[in-house]
Amino acid sequence: MSATLVDDVEEVRRRPQARRILRRRPGERLGYAMVSPVVLVLLAITAFPLIYNVWTSLHTEILNQPFLGHGFVGLDNYRSVFSSRPAVGAAPLPVLWHTLAYAVVSVTLEISVGLGIALLLNRPVRGRGVYRTLILLPWAIPSVLAAQIWKTLLDPQTGGVGYVLRGIGLPSSIAATAWTNHVWTAWLSIFIADAWQSIPFVTILLLAGLQSIPADLYEAAKVDGAGAWFRFKDITLPLLRPALLVVLVFRTLQAFLIFDIIYGLTGGGPGNATETVGFLTYNSFIVQTNYGLGGAVAIVTVVVVLLIAALYFRVLGRRAT
């Protein structure tokens, strides 16, 4: 008994010393000093909006209607994010759901096409460096410019898409479609502009993943008589899984937060059928000056993003092991 008691006392006595020694590890204080500017700046521009949004989302806060007061309203603002269908236009679902639907559909298509292009670029094709550079160009430009470029291309009278459709012999009723005037074609326009910018990103990341797969695996499989499909299914896909998951998470995040292209291409229209969560947040804050609703949409956005981020950290964790 007493021995353990002495041990305990010793242990307790040692602890502060040990801590002091740890604290004196050379460079630790300098380390904190060097890290803190980044941490402080990022805290300032994320934590402040977060807290502010939580506060306003629970209150009535409409700047251009100050007579409504600033009373506490509980979760009313959140309720309208989930339930209210937009008043005008023919939005198929409430904003949150059709944003998620857009993210899932567009990311699935982009990853499929991007994987196809990456597989092509991974073959011994002459000039593939040139192809890779040219494909990368749309990714790099500001997305609001992508929106303008596709606005030009999709113009029913003078646009390049109509030109091509007429060129392949489609009737002018189809070639002169006013793409952004109908719900589904408006979504299609957004997807095309978005995919034009995002597929390069997907392609480059998947290509890097493909290039990290050792070539002798394929040689061995070939020697064993495995056909192209089995080599793809049993070697490429499993080994590409980490890269695929990273791309999946990043693209889902970006697609869910899409704003610039919506603003530039459809302005949320027709009516407000192509409003996304990001567009609704902007609109509530800046156009309607409704900080209660805007705050609620922002918080819902943050929660969804955190869920996607949790997925990302799990993926990275699994990759590290």
Added chain:
Amino acid sequence: MTTTGIPMDYRGGQPRAAAWRVWLQSHASSVALLLITLAFVLPFLWVITNSLEPLSVQQSATAHLVPPHPTLNNFRTVISRDHFYTYLLHSLIVASLCTAVTLLLGSLAGYALARLPIRGRAWVIGFVVLAGFFPVTAMLGPMFRLWGQLHLQNLLGTGFSDLIYTLPLTTVLLASLFSQLPAEIEEAAMVDGCTRLAALWRIVIPLAAPAMVTAGIFSFILAWSDFAFSLTFLQSSGDYTAPLAVQLIGNYQKYAVDYGTIDAATLVTAVPILLLVLVAQRRIVTGLTAGAVK
């Protein structure tokens, strides 16, 4: 043999029929890639054509792939009527400032995370990555009012907000690249009486120059691409950045949309970034795969 352009390992020792099939497959890939690349590049070419045509030709509804009477009038209009060079200058200032601050803070933090014994290191990195995921639109309202209070609804406030795009990525990228450098050289310098910061400035950063350039290019592209903050914070047209000006030039033409000038402005805004990509595409691909950004 007709197997030009096919690497040796695809030729050697294969029976004839197989070699022929490989030849066909390889060329099928080439054709497919050529068409795909064209699909990605054609929108740019269309916009170039449009920007070289006067309004009357565009409205005649006879679209051309090659402009019959190319003119630089749209570019002249954009410059003289819209003073577009001011917006380009604003974008250049904001993006450069943001990049400079990002590189300074990011390299300090990146070095500390790579080399110094910080407790809670994993938490710091986790927070930085998480901050990189923070939705920009959620910042718009609160920051709009904060900048209003601080008289920062201007290029400075916009550039400061842009740090949310650049800082997380740069910090993580530099931390991982710094940790790959050999520590012995700085240790030797410190034995010779160099301080940590001097070692960082004189040895690590020069050694890591390629990494710094990569991080700088990314920061510049990301800050140049900002639209949401410019749209929200910049109230007077005298303050616009180039992407915002392109969008608003389009918005003001409600009745007769003059794609020629919009496309000229689009091109002028895109060209600096396109040149960066063409010059530094290898770095960009490396950085992209290391950081998975934008």
